[in-house]
Amino acid sequence: MSDHNPKEANINHALSIDLTQLILSSLPLPSLLRASSVCKLWHSLISSPSFTSPSLSPPWFFLFGLHNTSSRNNQSFGFDPLSNSWFLLPHLHDSSSSSSFLGSNGFFFTTTPEFSYTPVLKSAWRFTSPLKFSRINPLLGVFHDGSSGGGYGFKFIVVGGVRFIGGLVDIEDRSGNSSQSLSSALFKGKFYVFGIYSCFVCSFDLLNHVWSDVQTLRPPGVIFSFLISCNDMLVLAGMCNAPRGPSFNLWKIDETTLEFSEISIMPQNLLYSLADSEEDEKFASLKCVGMGNFIYVFNEEYHQKYPSCLCEISGENGKCNWRRMPQLPSPVNKFHKVISFCSTISLAHIFGQ
Numbered sequence: 001m002s003d004h005n006p007k008e009a010n011i012n013h014a015l016s017i018d019l020t021q022l023i024l025s026s027l028p029l030p031s032l033l034r035a036s037s038v039c040k041l042w043h044s045l046i047s048s049p050s051f052t053s054p055s056l057s058p059p060w061f062f063l064f065g066l067h068n069t070s071s072r073n074n075q076s077f078g079f080d081p082l083s084n085s086w087f088l089l090p091h092l093h094d095s096s097s098s099s100s101f102l103g104s105n106g107f108f109f110t111t112t113p114e115f116s117y118t119p120v121l122k123s124a125w126r127f128t129s130p131l132k133f134s135r136i137n138p139l140l141g142v143f144h145d146g147s148s149g150g151g152y153g154f155k156f157i158v159v160g161g162v163r164f165i166g167g168l169v170d171i172e173d174r175s176g177n178s179s180q181s182l183s184s185a186l187f188k189g190k191f192y193v194f195g196i197y198s199c200f201v202c203s204f205d206l207l208n209h210v211w212s213d214v215q216t217l218r219p220p221g222v223i224f225s226f227l228i229s230c231n232d233m234l235v236l237a238g239m240c241n242a243p244r245g246p247s248f249n250l251w252k253i254d255e256t257t258l259e260f261s262e263i264s265i266m267p268q269n270l271l272y273s274l275a276d277s278e279e280d281e282k283f284a285s286l287k288c289v290g291m292g293n294f295i296y297v298f299n300e301e302y303h304q305k306y307p308s309c310l311c312e313i314s315g316e317n318g319k320c321n322w323r324r325m326p327q328l329p330s331p332v333n334k335f336h337k338v339i340s341f342c343s344t345i346s347l348a349h350i351f352g353q
Helices: 006-014 017-025 029-035 040-046 268-273
Strands: 060-066 075-080 085-088 101-104 107-110 116-119 134-136 139-144 154-159 162-165 182-187 190-195 200-205 222-229 234-242 245-253 260-265 286-291 294-299 308-313 320-324 337-343
Touching: 017 040, 029 040, 060 101, 060 294, 101 139, 101 337, 107 154, 139 182, 139 190, 154 190, 182 222, 190 222, 222 286, 234 286, 234 294, 245 268, 260 308, 260 320, 268 320, 286 337, 294 337
Parallel strands: none
Antiparallel strands: 060 075, 060 337, 075 085, 101 107, 107 116, 134 162, 139 154, 182 190, 190 200, 222 234, 234 245, 245 260, 286 294, 294 308, 308 320
16 A cells, blocks of 8 residues: 555546545445555545445445364454345454353454453453353353443343353353354343244343233244344344245234234245255254344355345335355355354454444
8 A cells, every 4th residue: 555656646636535435435345355455544544433424334244154163263253234144254363162152243252261341343342240150051142232332332132051160160050052042132122032942931121120921923844943133123033944845924012912914925936945954853953133224144054155145125115135145255164163243343353443
């Protein structure tokens, strides 16, 4: 990057800084990243915390793969829905075991032996005071309470998991392997906990610190499902065994009554492209996360190369548009655990500020 290129100097002198910033703000993210290396001025404008761009508004989908023998073979990927592109992210340095490593809404976490966190694109670990009991595979929620102190103005909520005492799992703890059997959603000041297979649901009021009663949320034919917080509604996304054959459905949930109404069904050709196996349980490895107006469905099996698709829910009319996502950039290592979540990001995060 240089400021001594005559052509570059002519460009910067011909346009005001405000006009340059306006033009840059209209570029898609891949073009922004390339433009940031053109000259120091453009880099400073694009990497500034005040820089805004429509291409940064939709939440990204993140996949983090944990290798079973060497953390050096771990890989992180981020998907930008506007450019329809995957990005291989910088290597994340961490020595924690895979069972204590989690991700949620823009952060990676370790829960044992200490509780720590880092923004997903920065790899700057911070340590908190320890949990009363170290937990393996808990549910984690990230919410903003308006404060601006430590933790980037965010607060974290940890629910469930298995107790980890003296370096060993507490075999008498029957709370379950939460991140495998439960899903969670933050919606309107409540942290919802939902049984992926049991379909039991309850919520924790973040203001009053009280739990609701446990209820059942099971549309007809559901085999397994995930509760997701979208822009202005709770959505249940799940696999169904319908008379017409397997289907992946979306339902809008009334948070007061827990009544549900179907809003979309994934096209059959898209569903079967996520699992090309002939086995009866070929859809059992499907996972689902979402945020904003995007819902992502992917297959966590390595031999499938983690195929994914997304559904965009229109904010104007609620129409659902499904599409296949491109393959992950090669090479893709073989992982024994895949962590997935959605998060909004900024260019300041990308440039490590």
